[in-house]
Amino acid sequence: MTTTVIEASGLELTFQTSDGPVHALKDVNLQIEKGDFVSFIGPSGCGKTTFLRVMAALEQPTGGSITVNGMTPEEARKNRAYGYVFQAAGLYPWRTIAKNIKLPLEIMGYSRADQDARVEAVLKLVDLEGFGGKYPWQLSGGMQQRASIARALAFDADILLMDEPFGALDEIVRDHLNEQLLQLWARTEKTIGFVTHSIPEAVYLSTKIVVMSPRPGRITDVIESPLPKERPLEIRDTPEFIEIAHRVREGLRAGHSYDE
Amino acid sequence: MTTTVIEASGLELTFQTSDGPVHALKDVNLQIEKGDFVSFIGPSGCGKTTFLRVMAALEQPTGGSITVNGMTPEEARKNRAYGYVFQAAGLYPWRTIAKNIKLPLEIMGYSRADQDARVEAVLKLVDLEGFGGKYPWQLSGGMQQRASIARALAFDADILLMDEPFGALDEIVRDHLNEQLLQLWARTEKTIGFVTHSIPEAVYLSTKIVVMSPRPGRITDVIESPLPKERPLEIRDTPEFIEIAHRVREGLRAGHSYDE
Amino acid sequence: DAVKLQLKWVTQAQFAGYYVAKDKGFYSDEDLDVTILPGGPDIAPTQVIAGGGADVMIDWMPSALAAREKGLPLVNIAQPYKHSGMMLTCWKDAGIEKPMDLVNRTLGVWFYGNEYPFLSWMAHLGIKTDGKGPDSVEVLKQGFNVDPLLQRQADCISTMTYNEYWQVIDAGVTPEELITFKYEDQGVATLEDGLYVMEEKLSDPAFEDKMVRFVRASMKGWKYAEENPDEAAEIVLDNDASGAQTEKHQKRMMREVAKLTADSNGTLDPADYERTVKTLLSGGSDPVITKEPEGAWTHVITDKALN
Amino acid sequence: MIEVILALILWAFGWWVNVRLAEGPMARTRAVRLAVPVIFGITVLLVWELLVRGLNVPMVILPAPSLIVTRFVTSLPVLWVDFRQTILKGALSGYVIGCGAALLVAVLVDRSDFLRRGLLPVGNLVAALPIIGTAPILVMWFGFDWQSKAAVVVVSVFFPMLVNTVAGLAQTSAMQRDLMRTYAAGYWQSFFKLRLPAAMPFIFNGLKISSTLALIGAIVAEFFGSPTMGMGFRISTSVGQLALDMVWAEIVVAALAGTAFYGILAAMERAVTFWHPSQRG
């Protein structure tokens, strides 16, 4: 049984800039089911971030409609339905890792004891036990990024939106985090929206790969992944994997121009 | 006939920090021949950047020896033997793209006419014709990075050192630039030192892949690539390619720890 | 009863009478609680009294009359200073012997309401004040000290007999090196340190009574100070919060001040007033007052206080 | 009393108009950006006028704006003389000399790490000192005319300017400097092509801070002695004569001059540091 979590139809977003209007999103139609892991891939400036922001009600669409759990994104946000992970870790430097993770909990009014328990749990989840008392700048970039994921996981959002969370990390760390993210997803049944530039990453993680192209930003292809839910890293050397990756690459290249 | 361009033996570099000494490089031995394309790969903090900086005489080794074209790196730098591309584009925001590319030419005293001709040529090389008059902040990250490569190519350095030049770009642009870089290398016979985090990129580009591991930073493997000089993008799906990539990955994993 | 007295200048023996009256209990004998507010180079007592910050103030008549013409009705209720202590002190070696020698020289003058006697003197002599010239002098706004003379930036500066003149002497200059022109001798002297109040307040009998008692006690203080100059100077020193005054200087000042107050019992001499007004009316191109003031003084208080 | 009530109503009305403008759809346009502060200013002036009249505030305490304007218009020649003496001669010459000297010294200091380490803390300290206190001394040294005012200005602008310039010259990132090293660029090449342009935002910051200091220094120094003209002279003598309208007219001149000065600097800054993120926003 699948329930539709996010449904966009004819979505448009035009930014009014001093150089004239920028069509960041044009006629975007997409349906995301509960428990989906959806990757967004596309060249720079195609509107991936914008789309994610529209879902999280951080941006107002200028046309079309979008519903989240049957509500407007605005209402969903008021219900605290989202965990959002930005490209940069964006931890507050004046708070320790543990306090950073507590931030949303404080705001949402969780009890003191509950806060501590949850921090404990998510720190373990992202392999950061014992680092709760450290300040962000005492950690490496990869650890910071994991802390910011922990922050988004600490409260019970059922939609997790991640905007290139692993962009700044090296390949090995990235592989490791990808594996963990998959496990987490399998365990929690969250719906995940994930922006990436890396084809293997998108293919490895997703149940659905959304390929976008710029000017105006629109969806050129939606690829449903036939890969099983259980995915060891080695799956990346299987023909199915390479085949999907190839399809994604072709889709990307079609919509790409080199002046960017 | 091969001539040795860079020769390091027993190279060591220890940074004295307030937390005690950091062994950024330890007992590094490497020989780079004229016309080699050498990639450096390894986890974060393993000393890739440091090694590149030692070659460019931006850092003084604390032990061992290194020669560049038979001279000390310092002398080689005075002879303007290097073009260096940093991870961030590092263009001067108060200069237009064309003026940024002219910067080294002005400093090295090229004639006005020569400067213009060279700017024209390198802008074409990196697909930025027509953008010479723009300021860096009017361009996307990818275009900025290409401009910074153009800047390093504008003068006749025979060693090109590139520190993760494509780290911030999306995959398609990256593929495209990789292709162009290879063509350029084939055409100019430059010696290139290239730091990357991406295994496919390293394998695709290099004649020699140097795998490094941290604490202390040292070379764990040097893989000579059997791939031909002519490399279409599709070569990445050949068994040879996958085989080398596998070897690199193994080498990397061996030296990797997850606390980073 | 509370009385606030605004001084024209910083705490020094120039105001010894009031400090003595306070210290010796003459005010409290009259049931007065007097607060003495020191002035300073940039304090215009007229402005203070206009805003109600003081009940009575000490000021020179020119600035009081100017304020009156500007619509601030000030009335002189007593005049403890009979004589003017202001003079122009010049270097003898600059070749100055008589007033007309001043032309084509640089003179330091106090402004801030104190420039009027000087301007009318110059008008009297027919000397212009717009820069060096054969029939004109260059005027500087003199700061608070005698440096312009000592540094020879000016050939003459304004001094008071009881204060700045002695600072010049203290700096090591001998009286023989100097030549002084007292305004009084030049016939352009204006009345100095008098007591002024707002006209409309005087119509209040309670206030009038307070002033009567105040003037009586103050004059008692002055007479005491004239007779015991050293003690008066000590009292002043005790009241000087800046700690900058020296005993030697204050004792000397007290003696000089006594010379100026000795001839007055506090009552304003109408002849002196007339002379002041005449001087001011002839103040050259930019006269201080343009018409004869009316009701600018009263004998009501002194009559009641002293008889 | 009517005036007071009127003043309150006017205030509320002015504020209401501004709220409408600032939160309206046109808020980002140039016209509204200009209109809002102007409306605010006019409202303040009108309220001031009404309150002064309504509460019968004596002229010697606070004159009404209309009186000040009248005085301003009728005293233009005097104001011009004062302006020339204080702003053009005292403040401007001191400003040019002080800032110029600071720039030169900064370049010298910048060449030596030792000097920079030694001078910067001292400079920072001096920049925070009440330099105004030197005015009586400088008047004593340099005489009564504008030279002593210029000297006060020189002393008060020198250190803020020096500190800013030196800090600005150190503003380059390690990468930008390394780039110059890979070109084997000489000292002056890196100076003119990298450090000076990079320092410009800081230099302009120093220039802006100094501009207000210069104005204040020149005016305050006149309190300690001056020829019979100048803004400081006029202000202090006018207070003595209870000509408060004249005092305020001089304040208007000072504010106009200061704002114009600042505006010119800001325009120059925009032209020179157009590339800096703070100017692009």
Place this chain on the structure above:
Amino acid sequence: MKSVLAVLTVLAAIVAIWYAACVPMNIKGVLTDLERAGAQVVPEGAVARRDRGAFGLVAKNSFAISATWAQERPRLPAPHQVAVELWQTTVMKKITSKRSLVFHAWVTLSATLMGFAIGTGLGILLAVGIVHSRVMDMSVMPWAIVSQTIPIIALAPMIIVVLYSIGVQGILPKAIISAYLSFFPVVVGMVKGLRSPDAMQIDLLKTYNASPAQGFWKLRLPSSMPYLFASLKIGIASSLVGAIVAELPTGAVAGLGARLLAGSYYGQTIQIWSALFAAAILASVLVGLLGVIQRITLKRMGMA
């Protein structure tokens, strides 16, 4: 360590230049004094020397050089004269004495601190208003900038008198001038600081559906701290300037400004200089103290 050495070298150089400068600065006065005392001076007569260059006089009367460092009322007192005066008026006097600089410094300090507190408080409040209200931002901010071009210090006397006349007396008028001067840097710094969180940090809170108050306490305020401290340092220095200038017109009552004025009034240059140095020391102590507080606070916040 190297820095300390460098600073000491610079200071030593300044003292040396200072001593050297005393010679030409004071030579005329010294020669006049010596002549009065009967010494043979070239050329004779103060008038004759009036327009002579100082260096020429020094060359012709080199015997007088040592006297230039020991005058009673020099144009430029020598460093040791100032030091001796400072010592005598601080350590050697009871601090309750009106002749003690410590007493005067305390008077000034109390006005400074009060003004600083008022100015900082108002500045922060205004900054909060400006950051949260577009109207405030658009209408007040430009005038706040214009207000700084008004030489308020030059008007301090008048303001003091006006306040005086409406019954505000004592420490408060001084504090108000101080507050006016310290208020602007705080507003500017605080507005900058409260706006320093980047769009992403603000968006993060939005995804939590945080209220504006939560946004203020959890994000804007903490991230404004470095800016706040930077402007507090400027603010306290301006406060001190304000207090000192405000003391000038209230007459030589008490305080460093009064001391400065009285020194100037009686031509006591050494007293002026020692008051200046006392002010300088006070300023650096205040700024230094804020620096320490800044370091501690930021460290506890994990930002240093």
